[in-house]
Amino acid sequence: xxxxxxxxxxxxxxxxxxxxxxxxxxxxxxxxxxxxxxxxxxxxxxxxxxxxxxxxxxxxxxxxxxxxxxxxxxxxxxxxxxxxxxxxxxxxxxxxxxxxxxxxxxxxxxxxxxxxxxxxxxxxxxxxxxxxxxxxxxxxxxxxxxxxxxxxxxxxxxxxxxxxxxxxxxxxxxxxxxxxxxxxxxxxxxxxxxxxxxxxxxxxxxxxxxxxxxxxxxxxxxxxxxxxxxxxxxxxxxxxxxxxxxxxxxxxxxxxxxxxxxxxxxxxxxxxxxxxxxxxxxxxxxxxxxxxxxxxxxxxxxxxxxxxxxxxxxxxxxxxxxxxxxxxxxxxxxxxxxxxxxxxxxxxxxxxxxxxxxxxxxxxxxxxxxxxxxxxxxxxxxxxxxxxxxxxxxxxxxxxxxxxxxxxxxxxxxxxxxxxxxxxxxxxxxxxxxxxxxxxxxxxxxxxxxxxxxxxxxxxxxxxxxxxxxxxxxxxxxxxxxxxxxxxxxxxxxxxxxxxxxxxxxxxxxxx
Numbered sequence: 001x002x003x004x005x006x007x008x009x010x011x012x013x014x015x016x017x018x019x020x021x022x023x024x025x026x027x028x029x030x031x032x033x034x035x036x037x038x039x040x041x042x043x044x045x046x047x048x049x050x051x052x053x054x055x056x057x058x059x060x061x062x063x064x065x066x067x068x069x070x071x072x073x074x075x076x077x078x079x080x081x082x083x084x085x086x087x088x089x090x091x092x093x094x095x096x097x098x099x100x101x102x103x104x105x106x107x108x109x110x111x112x113x114x115x116x117x118x119x120x121x122x123x124x125x126x127x128x129x130x131x132x133x134x135x136x137x138x139x140x141x142x143x144x145x146x147x148x149x150x151x152x153x154x155x156x157x158x159x160x161x162x163x164x165x166x167x168x169x170x171x172x173x174x175x176x177x178x179x180x181x182x183x184x185x186x187x188x189x190x191x192x193x194x195x196x197x198x199x200x201x202x203x204x205x206x207x208x209x210x211x212x213x214x215x216x217x218x219x220x221x222x223x224x225x226x227x228x229x230x231x232x233x234x235x236x237x238x239x240x241x242x243x244x245x246x247x248x249x250x251x252x253x254x255x256x257x258x259x260x261x262x263x264x265x266x267x268x269x270x271x272x273x274x275x276x277x278x279x280x281x282x283x284x285x286x287x288x289x290x291x292x293x294x295x296x297x298x299x300x301x302x303x304x305x306x307x308x309x310x311x312x313x314x315x316x317x318x319x320x321x322x323x324x325x326x327x328x329x330x331x332x333x334x335x336x337x338x339x340x341x342x343x344x345x346x347x348x349x350x351x352x353x354x355x356x357x358x359x360x361x362x363x364x365x366x367x368x369x370x371x372x373x374x375x376x377x378x379x380x381x382x383x384x385x386x387x388x389x390x391x392x393x394x395x396x397x398x399x400x401x402x403x404x405x406x407x408x409x410x411x412x413x414x415x416x417x418x419x420x421x422x423x424x425x426x427x428x429x430x431x432x433x434x435x436x437x438x439x440x441x442x443x444x445x446x447x448x449x450x451x452x453x454x455x456x457x458x459x460x461x462x463x464x465x466x467x468x469x470x471x472x473x474x475x476x477x478x479x480x481x482x483x484x485x486x487x488x489x490x491x492x493x494x495x496x497x498x499x500x501x502x503x504x505x506x507x508x509x510x511x512x
Contacts, residue, residue, distance in 0.1 A: 020102065020507055021092045023255065024352045024361065026345075027177060027368035031257045033267055035181040036250045040271035042184045043246035043342075045335035046278055047191050047309070047327045048130055053243045054283065055305025061236040062292050062300075063215070065283045067224040068233070072240025073276040075446040076247070079411050080272050082418035082440030083251050084265025089421075089511060091260040094349025095251045096414040098506065101353075103417035105508050106501045107490070110355055112417070113346050114486035115410030119245075120343040121377055122403050122482075125385035127336040128162045128169075134329035135161065137310065141322050159386045165336060166385075170378040173340035176367045177256050180338065187334035194327035195278060198309070199285040202316050206288045212315060213291030213298055217284060234453045238404050241450060243279065245407050247271045249338060252345045286312060340374055347373035354500040356493060398467060402458070402479040408451035409483070415444030422511045436511075455479065 031039070054065070061068050083095070092098040096116050101109025133152045140148035151157050172179055205211050220226055227233045250257075250267040257263045287299060290312060294300045297315055304311040309328060313321035348370035351360025364371035388399065422436035458476035461468030469477045494501040 020509060021090055021098060022352075024093060024348055024370075025363040025368060026093065026255045026348075026370070028256060028260075029258045030177045030368075031181065031253050033258075033263050033270075035177075035184075036253060036257055036264060036267035037271050037274070038184050038188050039180065039253070039338050039341065040247050040250040040267055041192070041274060042188045042334045042338040043249040044244065044271070044275055045127070045246070045331045046243075046275060046282075047195055047324075047331035048127070048335060049243045049331075050279060050282055051307055051309035051328055052130075053239050054286065054308045055299055055302075057236050057239045058287075058292050058299040059302070059305065060232045060239070061227050063218075063221050063287055064224065064227050064236075065287060066221045066280050067226070068236040068240050069243075069276065069279050069283060070222060071224045071233075072237055072244060073272065075241070075443040076244040076272050077269065078439040078443030079415045079447065080247060080265075080268045081435055082415045082443060083248060083268055085422065085435050085440075086414070086418050087251050087254055087265050088261050091254040091264070092349060093252055093255045093345035094353070095248065095254075095346065096410050096417075097346055097355070098349055098353070099421065100413050100417045101355075101506050102509050103421040104413075106355070106503055106506065108413065108417075109506070110350075110490045110493070110501075111483075111486060112410050112413040113350055113355070114490065115406050115413070115483075116248075116346050117343045117377075118482050118486060119403055119406035119410065120339055121381045121384070122399055122406070124166075124336060124339055124343075124377065124381035125388075126403075127332050127339065128165045128381070129158070129385060129389070131165045131329060131332040131336060132158050132161045134325060134332060138322065138325045138329055141325055155389055159389055162385060162389075163382055165333065166378055166382045169333075169337040169340060170374060172337050173344065173374050173378075174364065174367065174369060174371055176369060177253070180341070184334055184338060187330050191327050191331045191334070192278065194323050195282060198313070198316065198324055198327075199281045202285040202289040202312075205316055206285075211289045213289075213293055213295060215288050215291045217288050221284070221287070231457075234450065234457075238450055238454055241407060241447070242404050244272060244275060246335070246339070247275070248411075249342050252342045255345075289316065340377060343377045344370040344374040347376065354497050354505040356497075398474045399478050399482075401463075401475045402482065405451055405454050405458075405479045406482065408447040408454070412444045412447035412451060415440040415447065419444065421509070424510050424512045 057065050057068060086099045090099060090102060094113065097109050097113025100112035136152040137149050140146050172183060206214050247268050250271060251264045254260045254264040290297045290299050292298060292300045297312055299308060309324050313324035317324065347356065347360045350356040351358055360373050362372040363369065418440040419437055425432045426437040427433060455476065457463055458473045458479060461471055461473050463473040463475050467474040499505050
């Protein structure tokens with residue numbers, strides 16, 4: 001393991017001066033701007049994410065879904081701008097971990113890294129499970145036998161197939177980034193093309209008078225002030241934050257990107273903008289076609305909200321409906337593979353700087369990827385899913401619901417890290433004021449409010465699946481277990497590896 005002493009500033013070749021960071025042996029220059037954007041879109045998984053989130057969002061805010069998407073887009077864009085500034089100064093695969101450690105010290109940095117790792121590993125298990133469900137849905141559609149879809153409910157079959165998906169994703173992620181890019185070009189291209197066809201076809205059906213519950217498109221749909229209550233607004237915003245999550249994968253590849261100081265930041269902002277446009281197109285077209293009522297195909301019908309696209313594909317696309325199921329399967333499978341990028345590279349950085357075992361700093365000598373960290377991420381996610389699938393599906397899905405808190409937690413810390421790190425440059429220019437103070441500060445405050453709002457709301461035993469522990473909501477309990485578990489591991493590591501926690505391997509600094 002090669003650790004740059006904080007006093008040995010800029011010693012690594014190609015590393016900016018006065019950062020205290022160093023290279024880790026990854027394959028430099030292997031990812032271009034387009035490749036980074038494609039991997040970013042893949043990690044967000046628009047087809048999988050929106051089919052699961054659109055219905056619940058409608059139940060909270062009705063036709064104001066486009067408004068809540070735009071409101072959710074704002075903190076994501078503001079935080080992305082902060083990430084871009086941090087990346088320009090300190091391009092490092094540790095992203096949130098490294099940047100928070102530089103701004104606030106090792107303890108805060110360690111917990112920021114933990115938040116990212118916990119969130120991504122939790123969602124890895126969920127993505128694999130969703131891929132299994134849609135695989136059997138697709139098989140049942142092709143075979144014309146609905147009973148085949150029920151095979152996914154068998155825990156033994158489900159777990160075995162899930163582990164096979166995980167194995168395939170791990171194998172691809174272990175290989176070089178060129179392999180990942182080539183695969184994602186096809187998977188993401190197909191996914192986005194189907195979603196655009198699906199949305200346009202819905203609008204055509206509305207124009208032809210064949211919609212299920214034709215709802216005239218109005219500008220009021222884009223007005224967040226039309227939402228009836230703050231609780232509905234907050235709940236809808238939490239869902240909106242979730243559907244944008246994943247764009248930061250473009251930053252964790254910064255050491256492998258051509259033009260590591262500028263390209264990852266451009267990829268992040270471009271990814272977020274492309275996703276918001278795609279989401280608005282889908283939301284508007286499906287609300288116009290199906291309405292927000294509780295009828296058979298209404299978006300407010302709780303019986304279809306877990307998989308809106310699957311239920312609306314037939315009425316909108318007819319015999320081509322199978323393409324939508326294939327797109328969602330493609331979306332979850334491609335996201336499963338690309339999501340490995342973030343935790344593996346964060347673990348690599350934590351090992352590299354001495355915050356975790358040196359084993360995590362190992363890079364594959366053949367593929368120049370964080371091989372050990374990738375395999376550990378896969379094993380943890382696989383074991384978690386297998387155990388939870390047999391123990392309780394409620395616990396499994398409530399853990400995923402708690403994911404929203406993890407997202408707000410580490411995104412928020414990173415946004416505030418940007419503000420504090422650049423504190424000496426806030427008033428150097430209008431640009432510095434906006435990008436290093438105003439944008440990340442507002443984004444961080446919004447995420448902090450959402451974090452504590454979700455924390456309080458999740459204490460209600462009816463939150464999530466409705467499960468509780470001694471009258472306290474299971475989502476709250478799981479969220480606290482994940483965060484406090486990270487704190488416990490951090491204190492154990494501080495005894496084993498005191499150098500990092502004394503700031504000897506990655507010290508605090510400011511932009512000066």
